[in-house]
Amino acid sequence: MHVLSYAVILILGLPFFNNYITQTTLKKGKHPMTYLVGGIPMLFPIMVGAGACKTPESVIPYMRRGNLLLGAVVTGSYTPDARSGNDGILSYPDEWQKFLELQFGLNAFGMPNMGYSQAALELSQLFPAPAYPVIVSIAGFSVEDYVKGLTVFQSTSAKGVEMNFGCPNAHDKKTVPIAYDIISMIQVLEASKELDIDCPIWIKLSPYVTLEEREELTALYPHLDFSNVPTVTESFLKEVLHHIMTYRQFIRAVVFSNTLPNVICRDANGKPATSPNDGKAGLSGPIIKAISLNLVKRARAILPEDIDVIGSGGILTGDDVVDYLEAGAAGVQCTSGPFWYGDGPRFFANLVIESPRLQEYLTQQANP
Numbered sequence: 445m446h447v448l449s450y451a452v453i454l455i456l457g458l459p460f461f462n463n464y465i466t467q468t469t470l471k472k473g474k475h476p477m478t479y480l481v482g483g484i485p486m487l488f489p490i491m492v493g494a495g496a497c498k499t500p501e502s503v504i505p506y507m508r509r510g511n512l513l514l515g516a517v518v519t520g521s522y523t524p525d526a527r528s529g530n531d532g533i534l535s536y537p538d539e540w541q542k543f544l545e546l547q548f549g550l551n552a553f554g555m556p557n558m559g560y561s562q563a564a565l566e567l568s569q570l571f572p573a574p575a576y577p578v579i580v581s582i583a584g585f586s587v588e589d590y591v592k593g594l595t596v597f598q599s600t601s602a603k604g605v606e607m608n609f610g611c612p613n614a615h616d617k618k619t620v621p622i623a624y625d626i627i628s629m630i631q632v633l634e635a636s637k638e639l640d641i642d643c644p645i646w647i648k649l650s651p652y653v654t655l656e657e658r659e660e661l662t663a664l665y666p667h668l669d670f671s672n673v674p675t676v677t678e679s680f681l682k683e684v685l686h687h688i689m690t691y692r693q694f695i696r697a698v699v700f701s702n703t704l705p706n707v708i709c710r711d712a713n714g715k716p717a718t719s720p721n722d723g724k725a726g727l728s729g730p731i732i733k734a735i736s737l738n739l740v741k742r743a744r745a746i747l748p749e750d751i752d753v754i755g756s757g758g759i760l761t762g763d764d765v766v767d768y769l770e771a772g773a774a775g776v777q778c779t780s781g782p783f784w785y786g787d788g789p790r791f792f793a794n795l796v797i798e799s800p801r802l803q804e805y806l807t808q809q810a811n812p
């Protein structure tokens with residue numbers, strides 16, 4: 445048969461194949477809600493990560509493909525007021541093949557978003573009863589901002605709120621995320637405790653590296669400048685997680701991790717690939733997978749059972765998903781994949797279709 449015929453059969457067959465896996469996995473499973481991820485029931489432990497759907501409207505293509513093996517969509521991050529974001533070249537590279545070749549992406553969008561109230565309104569209008577759970581990611585510049593976000597979104601159709609502590613642009617105009625500042629995190633969590641929130645709260649942290657690990661990155665990837673990346677001490681992770689544990693009455697998951705902050709990629713003339721902040725941008729994609737995977741493993745060993753760990757960082761294939769789940773993640777999130785691939789729903793369909801290992805894993809989970 446001509447190679448084109450195979451391509452046509454494959455493309456036309458995708459939705460049916462997807463549907464077949466969904467149906468058989470569910471039929472054999474004990475209960476249609478197979479996974480409980482961070483207190484939220486999901487059909488599959490795979491999510492669209494924050495940043496891929498920056499508006500409620502951009503969630504629609506995922507909702508339309510109700511047969512995707514998708515557990516949830518995270519939308520945002522949203523801040524209290526609308527933001528237009530940065531100007532100039534905001535992401536690098538500009539196409540998928542180049543992203544695959546480089547094995548990383550950089551972004552410095554500056555969190556453009558419509559603000560809490562408008563996002564809450566659009567969520568209620570668009571998804572009174574969404575096909576997949578929607579989780580809202582909130583970011584802020586003060587304790588009050590996070591408190592407001594929790595208050596606004598808990599009364600929407602969102603099934604949970606992810607507090608983004610790892611956004612490089614969002615900490616009181618400082619240059620490092622709040623995830624590096626234990627005192628500020630405690631202040632936010634202390635104020636959140638008082639709210640008596642009745643939906644699951646997740647905390648998203650940064651891909652913490654020590655000075656030694658930063659030096660290893662520099663040696664491995666000499667084309668990238670890591671000199672502005674914040675570093676932590678060996679004991680920092682334990683310390684952060686011990687504080688988080690004291691809020692276990694409302695924290696249901698910790699997400700590792702957001703982008704690695706303040707990385708610069710320069711061309712041969714020294715010109716940075718992105719323009720805001722002198723070229724300092726958030727690094728994502730396969731290059732950060734080893735860091736996030738290691739944090740997932742270590743966090744799982746430290747945290748109590750009632751706080752899940754969710755993996756995020758460099759997931760482009762179904763095999764990557766299984767790596768995280770086997771490391772102890774209750775679920776995973778993908779952002780660079782759908783963002784640079786372009787067709788998000790197809791990206792998620794491919795994760796399963798192209799990975800016998802993930803198919804096997806899901807089948808085993810459904811039939812223990």
Ligand SMILES: Cc1cc2nc3c(=O)[nH]c(=O)nc-3n(C[C@H](O)[C@H](O)[C@H](O)COP(=O)(O)O)c2cc1C
Pocket residue numbers: 493494495496520521535549551555581608611648701702703727728729730732756757758759777778779780781783
């Ligand atoms: C284009 C882009 C935008 C992002 N925007 C957000 C955001 O608004 N909020 C957030 O918590 N994380 C954001 N992230 C971080 C991702 O959600 C994710 O945690 C990180 O990039 C690592 O996963 P990945 O390698 O799959 O991208 C963004 C990442 C990218 C690539």
